[in-house]
Amino acid sequence: MLSPSEHTAFSKKIGVALIAPGGYPLDEQVLGRGILALQQQGCVVYNYYDGATKYQRFGGTDAGRVAQIVAAIENPQVQVVMAMRGSYGMSRLLPLLDFERITASKKIFVGHSDFTAFQLALLAQTGFPSFAGPMLCSDFGDATLSEFTISHFWQSLRQPEQTLEVVASGNPEVSVEGMLWGGNLAMINHLIGTPYFPQIEDGILFIEDIGEHPYRIERMMLQLQYAGILDRQRAIVMGKFSQYQLAEHDNGYDFDAMLAYLRSHISVPILTGLPFGHIRDKLTLPVGGHAKLVSGFDGFQLHLSGTLVLS
Numbered sequence: 001m002l003s004p005s006e007h008t009a010f011s012k013k014i015g016v017a018l019i020a021p022g023g024y025p026l027d028e029q030v031l032g033r034g035i036l037a038l039q040q041q042g043c044v045v046y047n048y049y050d051g052a053t054k055y056q057r058f059g060g061t062d063a064g065r066v067a068q069i070v071a072a073i074e075n076p077q078v079q080v081v082m083a084m085r086g087s088y089g090m091s092r093l094l095p096l097l098d099f100e101r102i103t104a105s106k107k108i109f110v111g112h113s114d115f116t117a118f119q120l121a122l123l124a125q126t127g128f129p130s131f132a133g134p135m136l137c138s139d140f141g142d143a144t145l146s147e148f149t150i151s152h153f154w155q156s157l158r159q160p161e162q163t164l165e166v167v168a169s170g171n172p173e174v175s176v177e178g179m180l181w182g183g184n185l186a187m188i189n190h191l192i193g194t195p196y197f198p199q200i201e202d203g204i205l206f207i208e209d210i211g212e213h214p215y216r217i218e219r220m221m222l223q224l225q226y227a228g229i230l231d232r233q234r235a236i237v238m239g240k241f242s243q244y245q246l247a248e249h250d251n252g253y254d255f256d257a258m259l260a261y262l263r264s265h266i267s268v269p270i271l272t273g274l275p276f277g278h279i280r281d282k283l284t285l286p287v288g289g290h291a292k293l294v295s296g297f298d299g300f301q302l303h304l305s306g307t308l309v310l311s
Helices: 004-010 028-040 062-074 090-096 099-104 113-126 136-140 147-158 185-191 214-226 255-265
Strands: 014-019 043-047 080-083 108-111 130-132 162-167 174-184 203-210 233-242 270-272 285-287 290-295 299-305
Touching: 014 062, 028 043, 028 136, 062 080, 062 090, 062 099, 090 113, 099 113, 108 113, 113 130, 113 174, 113 185, 113 285, 130 147, 136 147, 174 185, 174 233, 174 285, 185 203, 185 214, 214 255, 233 290, 255 270
Parallel strands: 014 043, 014 080, 080 108, 108 130, 174 203, 203 233, 233 270
Antiparallel strands: 130 285, 162 299, 174 290, 290 299
């Protein structure tokens, strides 16, 4: 993969628009570091977040955050629109967005966590792909950048096809292909039964979350199962489920116990080990791209294609 410095060496100036559709940056130093990191990697940064207009826990009023998105898509110098952070707030904006207008802009949208709501809504409403990947505050604004995360992000935006090799044991043998979709599990569950939930047949669903106890993960997965969504997929790939705490009264019920239960009650193969989620070293994944998944004894291979790339 390309290092951040190698990216700078060959790239044209890339216009990156920053938006805060959910929470606002909690640390101005992190915001500044993130902007500087993008600039050092050959980007022209257009920051549409104004700290003076933050509202309650959000990066602005609902109308103000919609205006950030509109400004980003209307700027002809912008190729990439990046969410600053997740938290909560994207759900409020979905009925206020013109998804056809967003799609017509042909921008590359990237983020994860709460931004999953935007990505799935965009896919459901127009079929337009986006990228589940790094955000400004948690990734580009880190005091020490993850070379893995940043390099794979730029690689994903440059290459129309790529093959990922993941080392992971204990997974079933699988050879399937279909649309890659998913993101944050709580946000996926949140959209069930709404016009913002994509109806994917024979897809490959990837999931992750943060601060969710295994029983909550199980409960959300069962909701997807009972709604008939999981049976329509060809495989489920679990990323990282981080920062949860077990309790004494769990009495041996942990992530592995939960996973064993799901595998015994869900017919679709479930894989673990995908380097994606609320973690330092994360892949960038095309939401709405095409994937071929081949799993063996000691790992799996994910071939990705059909994505947007920088011109």
